[in-house]
Amino acid sequence: xxxxxxxxxxxxxxxxxxxxxxxxxxxxxxxxxxxxxxxxxxxxxxxxxxxxxxxxxxxxxxxxxxxxxxxxxxxxxxxxxxxxxxxxxxxxxxxxxxxxxxxxxxxxxxxxxxxxxxxxxxxxxxxxxxxxxxxxxxxxxxxxxxxxxxxxxxxxxxxxxxxxxxxxxxxxxxxxxxxxxxxxxxxxxxxxxxxxxxxxxxxxxxxxxxxxxxxxxxxxxxxxxxxxxxxxxxxxxxxxxxxxxxxxxxxxxxxxxxxxxxxxxxxxxxxxxxxxxxxxxxxxxxxxxxxxxxxxxxxxxxxxxxxxxxxxxxxxxxxxxxxxxxxxxxxxxxxxxxxxxxxxxxxxxxxxxxxxxxxxxxxxxxxxxxxxxxxxxxxxxxxxxxxxxxxxxxxxxxxxxxxxxxxxxxxxxxxxxxxxxxxxxxxxxxxxxxxxxxxxxxxxxxxxxxxxxxxx
Numbered sequence: 468x469x470x471x472x473x474x475x476x477x478x479x480x481x482x483x484x485x486x487x488x489x490x491x492x493x494x495x496x497x498x499x500x501x502x503x504x505x506x507x508x509x510x511x512x513x514x515x516x517x518x519x520x521x522x523x524x525x526x527x528x529x530x531x532x533x534x535x536x537x538x539x540x541x542x543x544x545x546x547x548x549x550x551x552x553x554x555x556x557x558x559x560x561x562x563x564x565x566x567x568x569x570x571x572x573x574x575x576x577x578x579x580x581x582x583x584x585x586x587x588x589x590x591x592x593x594x595x596x597x598x599x600x601x602x603x604x605x606x607x608x609x610x611x612x613x614x615x616x617x618x619x620x621x622x623x624x625x626x627x628x629x630x631x632x633x634x635x636x637x638x639x640x641x642x643x644x645x646x647x648x649x650x651x652x653x654x655x656x657x658x659x660x661x662x663x664x665x666x667x668x669x670x671x672x673x674x675x676x677x678x679x680x681x682x683x684x685x686x687x688x689x690x691x692x693x694x695x696x697x698x699x700x701x702x703x704x705x706x707x708x709x710x711x712x713x714x715x716x717x718x719x720x721x722x723x724x725x726x727x728x729x730x731x732x733x734x735x736x737x738x739x740x741x742x743x744x745x746x747x748x749x750x751x752x753x754x755x756x757x758x759x760x761x762x763x764x765x766x767x768x769x770x771x772x773x774x775x776x777x778x779x780x781x782x783x784x785x786x787x788x789x790x791x792x793x794x795x796x797x798x799x800x801x802x803x804x805x806x807x808x809x810x811x812x813x814x815x816x817x818x819x820x821x822x823x824x825x826x827x828x829x830x831x832x833x834x835x836x837x838x839x840x841x842x843x844x845x846x847x848x849x850x851x852x853x854x855x856x857x858x859x860x861x862x863x864x865x866x867x868x869x870x871x872x873x874x875x876x877x878x879x880x881x882x883x884x885x886x887x888x889x890x891x892x893x894x895x896x897x898x899x900x901x902x903x904x905x906x907x908x909x910x911x912x913x914x915x916x917x918x919x920x921x922x923x
Contacts, residue, residue: 468823468877469875469876469877469878470874471520471527472500472518472527473874474513474516475504476504478505481505481546484873485504485834486516486873487506487872490858493850493856495851496852498519499517499554499561499563500519500552500874501552502516502518502858502860503547503548504531510548511910512548513536514536514546515578516531517563519584523851524851524856527876533586534588535565535567535578542589544567544568544569546568547566547568547576549844550563551563551565551655552564553604553618555608555636557608557616557635558616558634558635559635561579561583562577562580562604562636563586564592564602564604564620565578566601566622568910573591574596574624574628575620576591576592577589577592577639593639596642599624599909600909601709603620605657607658611660613683614684616633616635617684618631618633619631620639624909625652625671626644626648626649627651627654629644629656629687631685645687645688645689646678646688646689647690649670649676649690651669651671651690652709653669653844655667655710655712657713658714665679667710667712667722669724670690673695673901675694675741676691677746678746693722694726696726697726697900698733699765701791702797702798703797704767704833704839705838705840705842706767709724709844709845710722710724711723711771712771714773715779718778719744720742720744721742721773722740723738723769724738724739725737725766728896728899728900729754729895730897731761732898733898733902735762735764738754738755738757740752740753740755742814753814753891754891756894757790757806757817757889763792764790764792764793765793767788768842768845769786769846770786770858772785772850779813780815782810783811785848785880787846787847788807789842789846790804790805799830803827803830804823805823805861806820807820807821807848807880809881812884817889818887818888819886823875824861828862831865832864832870832871834870842860842872846858846859846860853882855880856876858875858876859876860875
């Protein structure tokens, strides 16, 4: 592991030193990650941090976004949450989308940078939202696309909303809904070479679904079901069935989530996925064979990346995730690790998993949140010049009341079809059991008590 950032703040009510919930995006040798810094227990964080490498992940610079939060010192909003990163190749612009917290904030804040290091004050998307949660951003970087240079943000209130920018993130269209005005959370838009935008998402109904736009974001389709969620509630930690998404170099979309359908009595979660070439027709749910279905391992909070120079049966896929070696553990006994698994042949077979953490993390070492001890609702994996890079939160033992939870990446990871390979081709779903589906609600109105008092 290589540490790429740490919490520089001391201002209350943030929990210091904590960093949680990262996303990362790569363009050539440049990787830009964003994450929450100084997690506030009732919701949101002191600010959004960034870490950037311009040499393929060997060295990193880091800092905090300006003009966003009161805690950072130069922004108007109480706090911020839910960061994601995109790069707009047409306009040469990096963007970090985040959720400004407080009762008078835009649905999404977009911070821009031409180099991934020097960041402008954010611009707002939809200044009059009812509420918002789980922001996400992507840009159309296909030169052959009729909508090359469009960028798309997604959020929910809980009705799913989409907004489009065609000027490098400076201005954004009024929010649009899906044709069926669906409600959901954790949408992650992806753009195919044709310019078609596909958004896998978790619906409030309990389905993994998707919707799309074929006209550059002017209109969005009704949602179509991918699969019904079947999940095991991971003990002791904030987690849920958030959908992670990625796209290969030919435009095949992968939707990945946690699921217990292959485990007897829904006793633990595997990572499962479905793929689509059009966002409408999806493959059968397939298990990532990290462990045997008879194992005691519980897997959760995955982040998937695909090398954009590969596709189809030769796609290089990398997944970073958290896991417990022993399912059914207690808050006091659970041991938390970070793992990585890869496929060099589009999911036909998978490598043996690699443990990225040097030892187990205790749950008491993690920042507190309104849903329990927290590392993330999502993590990420990105490929830079063929090399996979996961970014993830790792905690070390507390020093009194001070945490030691920071951002790390794994060095020296590869995607290879050599060595022992594992397949889930013979797996069959066992049931339609599920624990109660966890639906997170917006942190946007979470105002830290001290700052709420100061406001009056």
